[in-house]
Amino acid sequence: MSNAFPKNSSTSASLPDKQPDNQPDNQPDNQSPNIHSPQPSAIRPAKIDWQMDDTGNQVPVSGEFGDVYFSHADGLAESRHVFSAHNQLPKRLTNLVPHQCFSIAELGLGTGLNLLATWQLWRELRDMHPHLATAKLHFITTEKHPIPLTDLTQILALWAQRAPELSVLTAQFLAAYPPLIAGCHRLNFLDDNLTVDMWFGDAADSLAKLALDTSLQPVPYIPTPYIDAWYLDGFAPSCNSTLWAENIFAQIQRLSYLGTTAATYSCAGIVKRALKDCGFEIKKVKGFGRKREMLTAIVPMPTDLTDVNNNAHDHANNRSADSVHTVIIGAGVSGLLTAWSLANRGIKVTLTDKSAPLAGASGNPRALLAPKMTPIHHVDEHLHSIGYLYSSRLYRQLNKEAAKQNTAPVLELTGALDLLIKANIGTEQIADYPDEMATTLSLAQAQETTGLKTQDLSENLYLPQSGLVNPQALKNIILTHPLIRFQQLDVSSINEMESCVRVEGSNQDKGAMTISADNVVICAAFESHKLDRRIFDCRKIRGQLSWFTPTAAELTNLPKVPLKYSGYCAAFTAQAGDNELNGVVEGAAHLLLGASFIRNDTSTDIRDEEHQISRDKLVTAIPEMESVIPADSSLWQGRAGVRTQTPDYHPIVGRLAQSQRTWVMSAMGAKGYALAPICAETLADMMLGSFAPLSAAMLARLSPNRIRLQTPLN
Ligand SMILES: Cc1cc2nc3c(=O)[nH]c(=O)nc-3n(C[C@H](O)[C@H](O)[C@H](O)COP(=O)(O)OP(=O)(O)OC[C@H]3O[C@@H](n4cnc5c(N)ncnc54)[C@H](O)[C@@H]3O)c2cc1C
Numbered sequence: 097m098s099n100a101f102p103k104n105s106s107t108s109a110s111l112p113d114k115q116p117d118n119q120p121d122n123q124p125d126n127q128s129p130n131i132h133s134p135q136p137s138a139i140r141p142a143k144i145d146w147q148m149d150d151t152g153n154q155v156p157v158s159g160e161f162g163d164v165y166f167s168h169a170d171g172l173a174e175s176r177h178v179f180s181a182h183n184q185l186p187k188r189l190t191n192l193v194p195h196q197c198f199s200i201a202e203l204g205l206g207t208g209l210n211l212l213a214t215w216q217l218w219r220e221l222r223d224m225h226p227h228l229a230t231a232k233l234h235f236i237t238t239e240k241h242p243i244p245l246t247d248l249t250q251i252l253a254l255w256a257q258r259a260p261e262l263s264v265l266t267a268q269f270l271a272a273y274p275p276l277i278a279g280c281h282r283l284n285f286l287d288d289n290l291t292v293d294m295w296f297g298d299a300a301d302s303l304a305k306l307a308l309d310t311s312l313q314p315v316p317y318i319p320t321p322y323i324d325a326w327y328l329d330g331f332a333p334s335c336n337s338t339l340w341a342e343n344i345f346a347q348i349q350r351l352s353y354l355g356t357t358a359a360t361y362s363c364a365g366i367v368k369r370a371l372k373d374c375g376f377e378i379k380k381v382k383g384f385g386r387k388r389e390m391l392t393a394i395v396p397m398p399t400d401l402t403d404v405n406n407n408a409h410d411h412a413n414n415r416s417a418d419s420v421h422t423v424i425i426g427a428g429v430s431g432l433l434t435a436w437s438l439a440n441r442g443i444k445v446t447l448t449d450k451s452a453p454l455a456g457a458s459g460n461p462r463a464l465l466a467p468k469m470t471p472i473h474h475v476d477e478h479l480h481s482i483g484y485l486y487s488s489r490l491y492r493q494l495n496k497e498a499a500k501q502n503t504a505p506v507l508e509l510t511g512a513l514d515l516l517i518k519a520n521i522g523t524e525q526i527a528d529y530p531d532e533m534a535t536t537l538s539l540a541q542a543q544e545t546t547g548l549k550t551q552d553l554s555e556n557l558y559l560p561q562s563g564l565v566n567p568q569a570l571k572n573i574i575l576t577h578p579l580i581r582f583q584q585l586d587v588s589s590i591n592e593m594e595s596c597v598r599v600e601g602s603n604q605d606k607g608a609m610t611i612s613a614d615n616v617v618i619c620a621a622f623e624s625h626k627l628d629r630r631i632f633d634c635r636k637i638r639g640q641l642s643w644f645t646p647t648a649a650e651l652t653n654l655p656k657v658p659l660k661y662s663g664y665c666a667a668f669t670a671q672a673g674d675n676e677l678n679g680v681v682e683g684a685a686h687l688l689l690g691a692s693f694i695r696n697d698t699s700t701d702i703r704d705e706e707h708q709i710s711r712d713k714l715v716t717a718i719p720e721m722e723s724v725i726p727a728d729s730s731l732w733q734g735r736a737g738v739r740t741q742t743p744d745y746h747p748i749v750g751r752l753a754q755s756q757r758t759w760v761m762s763a764m765g766a767k768g769y770a771l772a773p774i775c776a777e778t779l780a781d782m783m784l785g786s787f788a789p790l791s792a793a794m795l796a797r798l799s800p801n802r803i804r805l806q807t808p809l810n
């Protein structure tokens with residue numbers, strides 16, 4: 097490894113907690129930042145103007161920079177020439193070995209044309225070369241002024257006529273396009289083994305957040321991530337200096353390695369000098385169309401490894417055979433989603449639970465997917481917001497899978513209305529958000545949406561991407577993955593050895609059983625510390641969810657969408673298979689009422705007084721429900737579980753100190769269905785040495801070894 101490219105850790109295990117991310121809904125958010133400070137991370141969307149090009153086509157122009165997004169001649173052909181061909185992608189991607197991940201970083205997502213062109217090339221190569229079936233493409237892109245979806249749809253429609261081969265990909269890209277919120281948005285296109293991380297915000301800030309070393313002690317078999325190819329695609333340096341600035345090149349240097357390449361249409365002196373200064377060898381080559389020249393660059397290999405096409409350096413970014421089998425302990429939402437993220441990276445998973453999948457807190461009839469909100473200037477570092485948006489996208493993607501398998505949907509996209517009784521955000525701050533993430537409904541709309549008649553709904557938070565997750569449906573889809581096998585096992589001990597880890601326990605039919613694997617991930621919630629004493633013994637908060645079958649008359653007066661107040665309520669119709677987990681009547685409507693919060697209580701008996709607690713929360717918040725919700729709860733059903741929580745409210749995600757093969761993902765608090773999916777992606781990236789979708793600072797806040805977790809609870 098060259099001295100010019102030191103792989104220093106950018107994480108610190110002792111960063112102060114910026115914000116409590118994991119509080120139960122009934123706790124005051126007393127660590128909230130000052131909500132009236134300036135808004136550095138609020139996103140200003142692109143303003144699109146239009147110009148006629150040489151051939152009579154309309155082309156989009158940036159209102160901010162006054163430059164065109166792509167070539168007047170043929171943007172797609174230029175993208176292929178400059179970025180694909182001159183980063184030698186056809187050859188380098190073809191040469192990937194099974195499970196290998198190739199990372200591209202782009203400066204300036206713009207219209208997504210480079211991404212679409214690269215995606216299409218990747219698809220073609222995968223079709224032609226079966227050995228690429230398990231290889232992966234990770235496209236990391238940055239954008240300060242993302243284009244609003246309506247403009248983007250119009251822009252990309254141009255290419256539908258000019259390049260019909262892009263149209264299938266364009267439709268998928270537009271369907272996954274996130275709300276214009278600062279921070280990282282991960283989009284997984286599983287059929288193509290393509291992960292796209294869109295970092296909205298200034299590129300220098302975003303690149304600085306990419307973590308190279310995600311743990312305290314590097315482990316030889318986990319490679320350090322780095323960028324294989326750079327697309328330097330800012331507007332002309334004369335009108336877009338921030339994308340060609342010193343702090344950008346400092347990041348390019350930090351994130352590159354031997355054999356990393358870069359390409360740009362620009363041959364400006366500052367670009368050439370900056371690339372040379374950060375260790376690239378540069379070469380001028382013929383530019384696209386009428387452009388005389390463009391730049392291509394490479395971090396040179398030592399003389400005996402000069403051919404980048406050999407991928408000789410890629411040992412450092414290669415999936416090691418050491419990580420091919422993982423045992424996960426605990427099959428709640430944390431274990432299930434970790435299994436899903438690993439299996440989608442080609443890792444074989446044995447998912448265990450002492451009783452059955454969803455036996456713990458995750459097994460409610462439905463979970464409400466809703467974020468804890470934060471003022472928008474903190475959103476880029478707010479795990480709840482990032483996690484919620486990712487979860488909503490993932491569950492909707494899984495709905496398509498469920499439709500193919502003719503099973504119940506994973507997410508019923510109902511939307512949800514928060515009455516702002518316990519929220520840490522007011523309507524002024526909600527107005528800063530794009531409507532597709534969060535908005536305030538007018539009184540008339542709120543009444544229409546909820547069906548409530550006398551409630552004061554003038555202040556509210558409406559969450560269009562919220563809905564009800566069906567845990568049983570989620571579990572069914574995850575367990576059909578060919579690389580995931582469920583094994584009932586009450587794990588009693590974990591023995592980590594140099595070359596493997598041995599997980600020992602007892603199976604209800606076969607007795608003592610041992611499973612050997614390359615890694616183990618402990619997802620045993622509040623019991624995790626019993627399996628490894630290095631894991632913090634968390635706060636345990638019992639909760640009971642209640643439900644009953646309303647009469648036809650009651651049903652007509654129930655709220656029409658899930659509501660949040662100091663608790664939450666939601667109507668749902670039980671689907672086929674729901675009664676495997678809970679006492680519900682298939683095809684019948686039910687009203688869920690949640691939930692109690694009882695500290696230091698881990699018993700899971702059903703208590704009438706806790707039914708009443710949830711009923712009281714509802715009728716206190718919405719008095720008109722007093723006459724609708726029966727006072728007699730003797731026929732109600734319930735399920736009690738234990739929430740697991742750290743003192744700083746952040747989950748625990750990462751590798752244990754002094755360990756090579758033992759990982760943990762736990763402490764999801766009251767929001768496991770919003771947090772587990774993004775935490776699972778992060779953990780899988782850490783395990784395989786890829787760039788995570790969370791900032792280095794956030795990874796430090798989630799670390800199992802952080803300072804806040806060194807002092808036991810008293
Ligand atoms: C009443 C209530 C309502 C909630 N409502 C919501 C909601 O609406 N939305 C939301 O997002 N979140 C909600 N939550 C929070 C959410 O349920 C949790 O955050 C989530 O379930 C945590 O998932 P987990 O997989 O980490 O833990 P769990 O689901 O508890 O899973 C841990 C698993 O580990 C297994 N295990 C433990 N020890 C061993 C061992 N030695 N060997 C093998 N297996 C072991 C257990 O059997 C268990 O299945 C609610 C929680 C409660 C209690």
Ligand SMILES: C[S@@+](CC[C@H](N)C(=O)[O-])C[C@H]1O[C@@H](n2cnc3c(N)ncnc32)[C@H](O)[C@@H]1O
Pocket residue numbers: 142158164165166202203204205206207208209210211238239240241242297298299300329330331336338339
């Ligand atoms: C030439 S366009 C990129 C075109 C794009 N690659 C495509 O395929 O359409 C340059 C992009 O960089 C963005 N940009 C400019 N300055 C930026 C900065 N400092 N950080 C992040 N993005 C920036 C612009 O908003 C614009 O979308």
